Amino acid sequence: MENSFETSFIPQQPLVRVEGAPRRSEPINLALVLAFIIFFITITVAGGVYFLKLQAEKRVHEKQVQLAAEEKNLNIDEINAYKHIDDKLVTVKGLLQNHTVFSTILLLLEESTAVNIGLTSLGYTKGTNGDYIVTLSAKAPSYSAVYFQGESWRKMVPMVKTVKISAPVADEATGIVTFGAELVINPLYTKYNKLVETENQLNKMDQAPADIESGIISLPQ
Numbered sequence: 001m002e003n004s005f006e007t008s009f010i011p012q013q014p015l016v017r018v019e020g021a022p023r024r025s026e027p028i029n030l031a032l033v034l035a036f037i038i039f040f041i042t043i044t045v046a047g048g049v050y051f052l053k054l055q056a057e058k059r060v061h062e063k064q065v066q067l068a069a070e071e072k073n074l075n076i077d078e079i080n081a082y083k084h085i086d087d088k089l090v091t092v093k094g095l096l097q098n099h100t101v102f103s104t105i106l107l108l109l110e111e112s113t114a115v116n117i118g119l120t121s122l123g124y125t126k127g128t129n130g131d132y133i134v135t136l137s138a139k140a141p142s143y144s145a146v147y148f149q150g151e152s153w154r155k156m157v158p159m160v161k162t163v164k165i166s167a168p169v170a171d172e173a174t175g176i177v178t179f180g181a182e183l184v185i186n187p188l189y190t191k192y193n194k195l196v197e198t199e200n201q202l203n204k205m206d207q208a209p210a211d212i213e214s215g216i217i218s219l220p221q
Contacts, residue, residue: 104190105134108159108183112152116141120178124185131161132185140177143168150181159189 105124113119121137140146146168153163161184168179 105132105185108134108156108185109136112156113138114145114149114152116145117149127184130187132187132190134183134185135180136183137178137180140168140179141175143170143177146177146179153181153183158186160184161186 102124105122109119109122118139119136120139122134123136124132124134127133138149140149146165150163150165153160163184164182166180166182168177170177
């Protein structure tokens with residue numbers, strides 16, 4: 001009996017290369033890539049902000065705990081006592097300053113006002129720039145006496161910055177001249193050390209009556 005073997009040949013690749021059109025690559029979606037990048041950055045920033053917030057809250061909590069511990073070591077009664085003393089010192093300082101200012105003004109008027117000038121009213125206020133504004137009313141025997149008195153005050157620089165004399169009015173019956181004045185005082189000369197310095201300087205002056213009436217007075221720079 002004859003053995004019959006049937007064989008077949010199956011090629012692994014086509015024997016004839018078939019040329020076809022090349023496949024086109026898909027274009028990159030730039031919008032999608034950009035959206036992904038933005039999303040990634042947003043997630044990163046949000047995570048960083050959240051982390052920083054946690055760190056800040058942790059530090060605040062630690063400081064609060066530390067502050068609470070320090071407050072337990074404070075003597076509240078002693079602090080209140082010191083505060084009360086400080087309030088008293090501030091009050092005394094203000095009174096002393098006001099007394100020094102008033103003493104300076106009185107010294108100024110005492111040493112610079114002629115004997116024939118009579119003051120009828122006196123007051124002072126503090127200006128916006130720190131200067132002290134002295135307002136007064138006075139009586140003089142004549143218009144010339146008013147003029148000499150104004151010049152006397154004007155020569156007291158730098159203690160007196162400016163002097164304004166209001167229009168004098170003479171009484172027809174008595175001849176007495178009434179006038180007002182406004183003097184701007186340098187605030188540096190209202191301090192205690194300047195007051196003592198000015199007072200000592202004025203006490204050393206040996207002025208003639210004519211010099212006082214004509215207003216020849218000067219203060220140290």
